[in-house]
Amino acid sequence: MDDTSDAAYADFVRDRSHALLRSAFLLTGDQHLAEDLVQEALARTHRAWSRLERRANAEAYARKVMYHAQVSFWRRPRVAEILPGDDLERQGGRTDDPADAAVHRVALRRALLSLSPKQRAVIVLRYFEDHTEVEAAQILGVSVSTVKTQCSRALDRLRTLVPDLRLLADAREGPR
Amino acid sequence: MTGQDPLRTSLEDLAGTVAPADLYERSLRRSRRIGRREAAVGTGAVLLALGLLGSGLWQLPHSTGPRADGVVSAPLSPSAHAPATSHAAGSAVSPGTPTGRPDRPDRPRPTSTISLKPRSTSLAALPGKAFYEEAGTGGGLFRLTRHGVPERVLSAPFSTAGVSPDGERIAYVTDGQLMVVGTGGSDAQQVYAGTTSSDQAPAWSPDGNRLLIDAADPGVLDVATGHLEPLPSGLDGEHYRWSGDGTTLVYATPSCGLEVAGVDAQTGTPVPEQTATSGPAACRPVSVDATGDLVTVQTGAPAAGAAADAPADAVLDTRTGELVELPVRGTIVGAVFDPDGNLLVRSVRDGRTRLSLFDPAFSLLVQAREPRSLRGLDLVAYTR
Numbered sequence: 001m002d003d004t005s006d007a008a009y010a011d012f013v014r015d016r017s018h019a020l021l022r023s024a025f026l027l028t029g030d031q032h033l034a035e036d037l038v039q040e041a042l043a044r045t046h047r048a049w050s051r052l053e054r055r056a057n058a059e060a061y062a063r064k065v066m067y068h069a070q071v072s073f074w075r076r077p078r079v080a081e082i083l084p085g086d087d088l089e090r091q092g093g094r095t096d097d098p099a100d101a102a103v104h105r106v107a108l109r110r111a112l113l114s115l116s117p118k119q120r121a122v123i124v125l126r127y128f129e130d131h132t133e134v135e136a137a138q139i140l141g142v143s144v145s146t147v148k149t150q151c152s153r154a155l156d157r158l159r160t161l162v163p164d165l166r167l168l169a170d171a172r173e174g175p176r
Numbered sequence: 177m178t179g180q181d182p183l184r185t186s187l188e189d190l191a192g193t194v195a196p197a198d199l200y201e202r203s204l205r206r207s208r209r210i211g212r213r214e215a216a217v218g219t220g221a222v223l224l225a226l227g228l229l230g231s232g233l234w235q236l237p238h239s240t241g242p243r244a245d246g247v248v249s250a251p252l253s254p255s256a257h258a259p260a261t262s263h264a265a266g267s268a269v270s271p272g273t274p275t276g277r278p279d280r281p282d283r284p285r286p287t288s289t290i291s292l293k294p295r296s297t298s299l300a301a302l303p304g305k306a307f308y309e310e311a312g313t314g315g316g317l318f319r320l321t322r323h324g325v326p327e328r329v330l331s332a333p334f335s336t337a338g339v340s341p342d343g344e345r346i347a348y349v350t351d352g353q354l355m356v357v358g359t360g361g362s363d364a365q366q367v368y369a370g371t372t373s374s375d376q377a378p379a380w381s382p383d384g385n386r387l388l389i390d391a392a393d394p395g396v397l398d399v400a401t402g403h404l405e406p407l408p409s410g411l412d413g414e415h416y417r418w419s420g421d422g423t424t425l426v427y428a429t430p431s432c433g434l435e436v437a438g439v440d441a442q443t444g445t446p447v448p449e450q451t452a453t454s455g456p457a458a459c460r461p462v463s464v465d466a467t468g469d470l471v472t473v474q475t476g477a478p479a480a481g482a483a484a485d486a487p488a489d490a491v492l493d494t495r496t497g498e499l500v501e502l503p504v505r506g507t508i509v510g511a512v513f514d515p516d517g518n519l520l521v522r523s524v525r526d527g528r529t530r531l532s533l534f535d536p537a538f539s540l541l542v543q544a545r546e547p548r549s550l551r552g553l554d555l556v557a558y559t560r
Contacts (some may be wrong), residue, residue: 042203141547
């Protein structure tokens with residue numbers, strides 16, 4: 001890459017790393033694993049930089065690499081572990097109390113980690129990044145019906161593990 | 177999308193807990209490694225094709241196709257020579273093995289899963305030196321004295337550190353500088369500048385003359401001359417560790433698999449999929465036995481954000497990918513090999529912490545209560 005491209009890449013990393021980290025954290029449940037995942041996505045984006053015409057393409061490319069890496073080609077499941085003995089059924093009551101909010105975060109994180117990588121990716125794409133089913137299918141390289149199926153199963157599990165999220169499904173499971 | 181539903185709000189809340197990180201340099205380093213690996217594989221394929229054409233093997237009607245690992249094991253470039261080869265003691269690497277993994281009889285395994293009777297129950301009978309680190313990085317490095325007292329041997333701030341095989345020197349990284357200091361309190365000397373250490377603590381060669389470090393790329397540093405020889409690009413990984421005999425490297429791949437490679441190999445051999453472990457076990461080998469057949473790893477479930485340097489709690493067979501059941505009661509909270517293949521295990525049972533030292537044949541040499549003064553410290557190394 002020339003100096004201009006180097007500077008553009010540096011700007012891109014500086015501006016978008018944290019946004020990528022946020023999604024990666026939901027995918028992995030761990031700070032270090034999230035950094036590793038984003039590092040891998042950024043590195044492959046760097047190698048493809050000359051082929052990416054616009055900066056928006058760079059972020060889309062990086063996100064696609066990130067999701068594929070997490071779902072497909074990393075040899076081992078790269079997620080934090082769920083601690084044994086967690087009683088998720090009793091967790092999840094949301095209030096404005098900071099302590100309860102922390103408990104809720106723990107419950108949600110563990111519930112996410114109990115999903116399959118593909119289910120977790122679908123949930124993050126649909127409910128965190130606001131992608132449609134069609135867009136999620138394109139990013140993951142699967143059919144729309146697969147996205148629907150994975151999403152439905154994931155929501156069922158999340159509803160079970162985090163009871164106060166039951167509300168979400170009724171309003172959100174329709175096609176978009 | 178309304179953005180007001182509970183799941184979205186909860187995901188936003190959870191994602192907000194991730195800490196910012198500067199990934200620019202890390203991503204560039206990884207990009208360079210990917211580039212070199214792609215180039216190496218491409219060059220290897222060309223060389224193989226030329227070799228086949230020259231040898232006429234392509235004309236054999238029933239010849240089997242070349243193995244993939246054979247492709248990349250060809251000498252690829254003059255720079256892909258690991259200096260450890262020429263210096264390694266006893267580096268009798270079988271030339272016929274594509275990745276140079278020495279062919280040797282199976283290492284002994286524990287013959288019993290129940291506790292054995294130790295030859296000694298005195299801490300003073302430990303023939304080597306045990307080193308501890310304050311939990312978390314840079315908190316201090318301590319050596320356990322024969323009187324059972326932790327003696328601070330490194331007080332300077334550091335991000336990562338490695339203890340020499342004889343236990344007499346410490347290499348540590350501080351502010352990107354690689355320093356070496358004697359455990360007796362001598363002045364620290366800078367031996368390299370520009371070290372990035374998040375993925376690689378300084379790893380001493382068995383002869384104590386070289387350090388495997390992560391500079392711009394992983395390489396072997398001659399401590400005396402300051403010359404850094406990059407590792408072959410096919411050894412794409414992090415957390416490299418030497419076997420005690422100097423013939424083998426064990427390391428983690430960027431995708432969290434373990435690989436084993438002879439020191440003059442161009443690529444590594446993946447350790448079979450570990451079915452009995454999960455989590456970070458394959459992300460960071462902690463210490464390697466004398467031959468490279470066994471490695472200590474961390475298999476537990478550390479708290480989020482604290483996984484990077486947790487002590488090993490298990491021994492894994494690099495030939496089978498299976499865990500080796502150790503004859504130790506209680507929960508293992510530390511396990512380290514010394515260069516000779518002796519294994520020091522730290523375990524907790526009923527609130528009491530014990531140290532158990534096994535020889536390479538898994539005979540129990542010493543089992544002793546660990547002093548309470550070591551609570552809050554992690555076992556990180558055991559040396560001669």
